[in-house]
Amino acid sequence: MxxxxxxxxxxxxxxxxxxxxxxxxxxxxxxxxxxxxxxxxxxxxxxxxxxxxxxxxxxxxxxxxxxxxxxxxxxxxxxxxxxxxxxxxxxxxxxxxxxxxxxxxxxxxxxxxxxxxxxxxxxxxxxxxxxxxxxxxxxxxxxxxxxxxxxxxxxxxxxxxxxxxxxxxxxxxxxxxVPISPIKNQGSQRYENNPLIMIKQADSYKEVDWSHLYMALNRMITDKDKGLGKNEDRQLGQFFIKFKNSDIEDSMSSDKNKKSAAIYRINRLLLNKLYIYLWQDVQGRGFIPKDRNTIFIKTINTYQELYHKAQAGEQVFSDVFLNEFLAQEDEGKW
CATH class of the missing domain: 3.40.50.300 (P-loop containing nucleotide triphosphate hydrolases)
Structure with missing residues (x-):
């Protein structure tokens, strides 16, 4: 045949x-x-x-x-x-x-x-x-x-x-x-591979979905006015990090111990996979002009500083990123 x-x-x-x-x-x-x-x-x-x-x-x-x-x-x-x-x-x-x-x-x-x-x-x-x-x-x-x-x-x-x-x-x-847009689970309104992520800004923490975080990063990467103005080939997809299903479920648990343990493991993945990619391949390690916005706080000069700050639960993302891009979650733009 x-x-x-x-x-x-x-x-x-x-x-x-x-x-x-x-x-x-x-x-x-x-x-x-x-x-x-x-x-x-x-x-x-x-x-x-x-x-x-x-x-x-x-x-x-x-x-x-x-x-x-x-x-x-x-x-x-x-x-x-x-x-x-x-x-x-x-x-x-x-x-x-x-x-x-x-x-x-x-x-x-x-x-x-x-x-x-x-x-x-x-x-x-x-x-x-x-x-x-x-x-x-x-x-x-x-x-x-x-x-x-x-x-x-x-x-x-x-x-x-x-x-x-x-x-x-x-x-x-x-x-x-294959686009970067997040994919929903079949028969569900929730996106696949989508745990809650804890983001530090100033003295408080904010819970955001992974799908919101990575899409906000993609906007920051390509935005020519308020972002980095990079080509779209530096963006990342929904499965850039593959989270365990148990961690995804526990990150939304009402059990504080389960949730805390899951958030810790998720942050470790962000630290060892996402941050190094953003630091080396997206934001760049060279001199950054004062008038250019950045993903990470400008006072962070080395990846070692970034690593230790993130490990300690301190703020590492710039206010520009948190206010201009991640804040769009509150405006229903996802």
Whole structure:
């Protein structure tokens, strides 16, 4: 059965927007193979390579060992009626042109969903020949993507160590933006992954939802008049920090001991994940002009100071941020 609804999709957005979750939802019912790309990831890792193997009588042999791409092809050809999903996490962290190599040409599909231009690769062809269902006109030492092979990838907009993708590669994929907007639980008015957060200002504490805090930060990051005026690739998503369900529930508990313990654990996560990101990658560690607003109090000069103040429960966010952005919660703007 021919599947003309194959997909080649890259999900992109700020860190923590739930791109991997979106892929999981999209690929339910498929046979899945997931790979995480990194700067040292190579064509040999992805496609496969010839490696030594222990043969009979201790004599070493050299055999082709398939990589994830070849394994996905095996899965697809094994049952062409079942869709297969090859999932490439953090795609932009590797040199995709080098990783795909000759497989790049296979990304072009015909009206039936098969690769329009097969490529010669005897090693991969030999590896999948036992299970393949070859289409007419394709030589036996050539390979192609069948119509039931789908490729999904995720890309963070603000990756610092990315290798740019060329236009030829990008145009062979559909690109789907995953927005920063918070997502509500099914059948509920409450947002997912949304504990109460304690924020200190002057001599008092204020309880705010995580969804309000991170959205206020995103506004502060991009606002050109009262905020930092940064590009949106520095924003963060709802799942930038993944809180435990028990801590989310206990942060809203009427039991003071449970609530206090949950708030402590939540603040530790903020301290060790959120604050370091905002300090290093968003606000910046260099000289800050006097007329520029900041996320943190201007008198905090080092991350060590920020860390100790936050750890001690002191105010670390600037009044500009608390008054101009976080205060919008009281105005019903969420």
């Amino acid at each position: 021919t599947n003309t609804n194959y997909q080649q999709v890259i999900y992109y957005g700020a860190p923590g927007t739930g791109k991997s979750h979106r892929v999981d939802e999209q690929t339910k019912g498929m046979r899945r193979l997931r790979v995480t790309i990194h700067p040292e990831y190579s064509y040999s890792d992805f496609i496969g390579q010839i490696l030594p193997n222990q043969g009979e009588n201790g004599t070493p042999t050299f055999e082709f060992t398939p990589g994830p791409m070849t394994q996905a092809l095996e899965m697809a050809f094994d049952n062409t009626g079942t869709p297969v999903a090859l999932i490439l996490e953090e795609l932009s962290r590797g040199n995709v042109a080098a990783i795909f190599g000759d497989m790049f040409q296979l990304l072009d599909r015909d009206d039936d969903g098969n690769s329009e231009y097969p490529v010669r690769n005897p090693d991969v062809a030999n590896c999948i020949r036992e299970s393949e269902k070859w289409i007419a006109g394709v030589p036996r030492d050539h390979i192609y993507f069948p119509s039931n092979l789908n490729i999904y990838a995720t890309v963070n907009l603000n990756d610092q160590n990315v290798i740019p993708m060329d236009t030829a590669f990008k145009r062979r994929f559909e690109w789907e933006y």
